[in-house]
Amino acid sequence: MKLQLNIWRQENKDSKGAIKNYKLNEVDEDMSFLEMMDILNEDLIHKGEEPVVFEHDCREGICGTCGMVVDGRPHGKEHGTTVCQLHMRKFNDGDKITIEPFRAKGFPIIRDLAVDRSAYDRIMQAGGFISQNIGSAQDANALPISKNVADLAMDAASCIGCGACAAACPNGSAMLFVSAKASQLNLLPQGQPEKAARARAMVRQMESEGFGGCSNYYECEASCPKNVSVNFIAKLNRDYLCATFKEGT
Amino acid sequence: MFKYLNHLVVSKFVMAVTGIIILLFVTGHAIGNLQIFIGKEALNAYAAFLQGLGEILWIIRIVLIIALLLHIITSIYLKLYNNGARPDKYVVTSYVKAKLNSRTMIWTGIMIAAFLGYHILHFTVGSIQPENYNQEEIYTKNAYSVGMGMNAHIANPEEHRGSVLNKVVYERHDVYKMVILGFRNPYVSGLYILGMILLGFHLSHALQSFFQTLGMAGPRFSPFIRTFSNWYGTITAIVFLIVPLAILLGFIGGNV
Numbered sequence: 001m002k003l004q005l006n007i008w009r010q011e012n013k014d015s016k017g018a019i020k021n022y023k024l025n026e027v028d029e030d031m032s033f034l035e036m037m038d039i040l041n042e043d044l045i046h047k048g049e050e051p052v053v054f055e056h057d058c059r060e061g062i063c064g065t066c067g068m069v070v071d072g073r074p075h076g077k078e079h080g081t082t083v084c085q086l087h088m089r090k091f092n093d094g095d096k097i098t099i100e101p102f103r104a105k106g107f108p109i110i111r112d113l114a115v116d117r118s119a120y121d122r123i124m125q126a127g128g129f130i131s132q133n134i135g136s137a138q139d140a141n142a143l144p145i146s147k148n149v150a151d152l153a154m155d156a157a158s159c160i161g162c163g164a165c166a167a168a169c170p171n172g173s174a175m176l177f178v179s180a181k182a183s184q185l186n187l188l189p190q191g192q193p194e195k196a197a198r199a200r201a202m203v204r205q206m207e208s209e210g211f212g213g214c215s216n217y218y219e220c221e222a223s224c225p226k227n228v229s230v231n232f233i234a235k236l237n238r239d240y241l242c243a244t245f246k247e248g249t
Numbered sequence: 250m251f252k253y254l255n256h257l258v259v260s261k262f263v264m265a266v267t268g269i270i271i272l273l274f275v276t277g278h279a280i281g282n283l284q285i286f287i288g289k290e291a292l293n294a295y296a297a298f299l300q301g302l303g304e305i306l307w308i309i310r311i312v313l314i315i316a317l318l319l320h321i322i323t324s325i326y327l328k329l330y331n332n333g334a335r336p337d338k339y340v341v342t343s344y345v346k347a348k349l350n351s352r353t354m355i356w357t358g359i360m361i362a363a364f365l366g367y368h369i370l371h372f373t374v375g376s377i378q379p380e381n382y383n384q385e386e387i388y389t390k391n392a393y394s395v396g397m398g399m400n401a402h403i404a405n406p407e408e409h410r411g412s413v414l415n416k417v418v419y420e421r422h423d424v425y426k427m428v429i430l431g432f433r434n435p436y437v438s439g440l441y442i443l444g445m446i447l448l449g450f451h452l453s454h455a456l457q458s459f460f461q462t463l464g465m466a467g468p469r470f471s472p473f474i475r476t477f478s479n480w481y482g483t484i485t486a487i488v489f490l491i492v493p494l495a496i497l498l499g500f501i502g503g504n505v
Contacts, residue, residue: 006340008340019340069339069341071341071343072339072341072342072343073343073345077343098340098341100339100340100341103335103337103338103339104334104335105333105334105335105336106334169335170331170335170347170352171331171332171334171335172331172334172335173331173334203256203257203258204256207256207257210334211334212257212330212331212333212334212335213257213258213260213261213327213330213331213334214257214261214462215327215331215351215354215458216351216454216457216458216461216462217344217346217347217351217352218346218347218351219344219345219346219347221346222345222346223345229468230461230466230471231466231467231468231471233461233466234460234461234462234463234464234465234466234471235464235466236258236464237258237261237262237461237462237463237464238463238464238465239464240258241258241259241262241463241464244256244258244259
């Protein structure tokens with residue numbers, strides 16, 4: 001099939017970007033979106049032009065490296081998929097597709113569609129861990145955890161940290177990511193001792209990285225490739241407010 | 250005092266708590282208004298009762314004013330902060346779950362605040378349509394059940410002498426007449442109807458947002474509260490709307 005691609009091209013963080021038009025004439029419907037991008041880049045290299053920079057790694061939808069905004073939706077219009085798992089059969093012959101980088105103050109653009117998401121790493125360093133003395137692991141059944149809680153913690157842990165939540169949010173807020181990463185520990189007994197400190201440290205790091213606050217748009221949930229629920233944001237709010245009431249601001 | 254603005258989650262908490270205070274007042278106001286359908290006696294007695302609360306009325310007013318000011322200041326601060334967190338707009342925008350009501354909260358909020366200013370000047374201060382505001386109603390109550398009230402005074406006692414036996418004549422603000430005359434003006438009614446549609450739209454996002462911000466969410470509760478919130482906004486708007494609509498269409502107030 002034939003496609004017209006409108007792709008955001010930007011030299012670096014400080015330069016001014018713009019949409020550039022490209023045409024692809026032989027796109028197979030069984031290709032993934034990123035394979036289509038590969039074909040485009042091969043074309044551009046043959047013509048002696050700069051290929052479009054985008055990030056990718058596993059191409060199986062589990063690593064969280066890829067991510068671009070397709071027609072205004074991070075990872076494209078399909079629900080619960082990363083852009084690498086989006087297939088060209090979801091598009092029609094002659095479609096015009098606009099491809100942009102993730103946009104948020106916390107994600108400065110590196111080049112074209114690649115953005116710097118190291119802010120998420122620093123949020124994890126602020127509280128996305130538990131502190132435990134080393135030694136042999138205790139017996140698995142020594143800590144009883146109900147099935148419901150284990151399932152919920154697993155749902156939170158399914159976040160792959162791709163950044164689509166902050167890209168989708170009209171406020172550029174990373175609350176869905178922060179809440180998933182805080183909740184996967186705060187729900188479980190191992191996370192309890194540092195629960196209050198974790199909630200506060202991770203939210204504060206998010207604030208200092210330039211991400212906005214949550215206005216309950218729920219746009220993040222709609223874009224999340226792992227369907228992480230906004231209920232975790234409510235839980236993070238609760239943990240944060242409890243910590244504030246106990247310890248002051 | 251405004252240090253809390255440095256913390257996004259605390260700011261959201263302030264928005265939720267001040268918002269729910271205003272929402273509860275608005276709900277009480279909507280229900281109180283319905284007494285106009287019972288008649289002049291019910292509405293004017295209710296208004297006189299509220300005015301008679303004295304210090305309690307002022308406590309309620311001060312709480313509401315503080316809540317409103319905090320709600321407005323926090324919302325403007327958050328909006329500017331959040332706009333700064335997304336400096337570059339997308340070339341193509343597409344929303345799935347962010348509905349129009351959530352995306353226009355700041356704008357409906359500003360318009361409701363402007364409407365509130367008009368409403369207070371109209372019906373509380375009385376500087377808009379003062380000819381309708383300055384209406385007094387003479388009414389009587391049986392003397393043996395009420396007695397000679399401290400605040401009561403007899404209007405034209407000479408006129409009533411002999412004709413009113415065992416009754417005391419009082420005077421009170423004729424809210425019923427003020428509302429009927431006010432809403433007979435289609436421009437005034439139109440403004441109120443528009444204001445109440447905006448209010449309902451604002452509340453439809455606000456109520457569920459309160460629960461989400463305070464951490465009350467779950468796989469069964471969240472879908473319920475979001476639907477409930479939409480209905481709450483719609484019904485609140487309708488309950489407010491039917492008063493000017495009924496007056497404009499002549500269903501009530503024919504005796505004024």
